[in-house]
Amino acid sequence: METCSHKHSQLQQLTYKNTAFYAVVFTVAFGIVEAIFGLWSGSLALLSDAGHMGADALALLLAAFASWIGRRPTTSKHTYGFGRTEAIASWLSSMLLLVVVIGISIEAIERFRIPHTVASKPVIIVAIIGLVINTITAWILNKGEKNLNTRAALFHVFSDLLGSIAVLISGTIIYFTNWTLIDPILSIFICVLIIIGTINLLRESLRILMEGTPTNIDCNKVELTIKSVSGIQTIHDLHIWTLTSGMPLLTAHVVIEDICLLQKIIDDLRTVIQKEFGITHTTIQVETMNQTSPCIDCNNL
Ligand SMILES: [Zn+2]
Ligand SMILES: [Zn+2]
Ligand SMILES: [Zn+2]
Structure with a gap:
């Protein structure tokens, strides 16, 4: 085959x-x-x-x-x-x-x-x-x-x-x-x-x-969708861009409540982003509320 x-x-x-x-x-x-x-x-x-x-x-x-x-x-x-x-x-x-x-x-x-x-x-x-x-x-x-x-x-x-x-x-x-x-x-x-x-x-x-957001994807809608995944508190540093036509990429930082649910949250995120927006390549950085050093990107972007 x-x-x-x-x-x-x-x-x-x-x-x-x-x-x-x-x-x-x-x-x-x-x-x-x-x-x-x-x-x-x-x-x-x-x-x-x-x-x-x-x-x-x-x-x-x-x-x-x-x-x-x-x-x-x-x-x-x-x-x-x-x-x-x-x-x-x-x-x-x-x-x-x-x-x-x-x-x-x-x-x-x-x-x-x-x-x-x-x-x-x-x-x-x-x-x-x-x-x-x-x-x-x-x-x-x-x-x-x-x-x-x-x-x-x-x-x-x-x-x-x-x-x-x-x-x-x-x-x-x-x-x-x-x-x-x-x-x-x-x-x-x-x-x-x-x-x-x-x-x-x-x-x-x-x-x-210029790494612009793909015309068919609404960044705010993506943010809302990610926030709606259970276990996610907040999201920041969201980037969506196109590598070449028809190949969108996404990176984001998410703050989660319970680190034990990590794998389930990542799986849910990947599934929903792929299903709703057709983005197959996502990179998610997971953070918790009580991490020792604060995320620099949270303030910058
Ligand atoms: Zn011509
Ligand atoms: Zn990858
Ligand atoms: Zn961060």
Whole structure:
């Protein structure tokens, strides 16, 4: 049974690696096409989408690299393992996308002052190809394994779809009316899309890196639940944080009345915390009312 499930997960990993690989290849190839045609046609909307695609491809590569490192076993030098690389990769990706946004915005402001001419036909053609490729990429990613990074990548590809539509609209409007201001306007729209797609990724990765409480866990509720376990007088120094997405950890000090009930209290605590909040790794320090030296943490936290 053990061997069977092991083989199965290996196969899944292999499939995911392949789909992520194709997603990167598609995104990079099309980003380059967009960049070339963007420069040639003078369309900032196309260049914006190219920058977006480039940053996305890097994000996918970073995510794959992070998940590869993250699977390494814990060592005596890294007792928490390497799962955190996922959050670091997410943070890097979101910063990268914000750099792209700043670059596009500066160029868009410049084009509001001095309108550039745009060759509309190649813009329309590339935008249509982009729509097709983004649809395929979204479909591929949607089939793969879902974690913080791949979910974010999928969300990005959906916003790329909207980006391609924006490029198509800008090309069409310039083709029929020659109103080139639509180009920087829709480039700013693409920036907004990138920001919307990035802000959650940035917030979530920062929360993990800052040891924030998991969004689905209410610290006060945890405190009340722990206090409600019979035999516990008070609780202090409660910490809940996320090691890597989907892996919450908890530490707390509890003051108990009867030291003889120690093992039962610890068992009850572990069970209730796991059942109510899904936290499987808890570390509890037990204290009694009449211990000789007071707990320093009681005053500090
Ligand atoms: Zn994107
Ligand atoms: Zn442990
Ligand atoms: Zn304490």
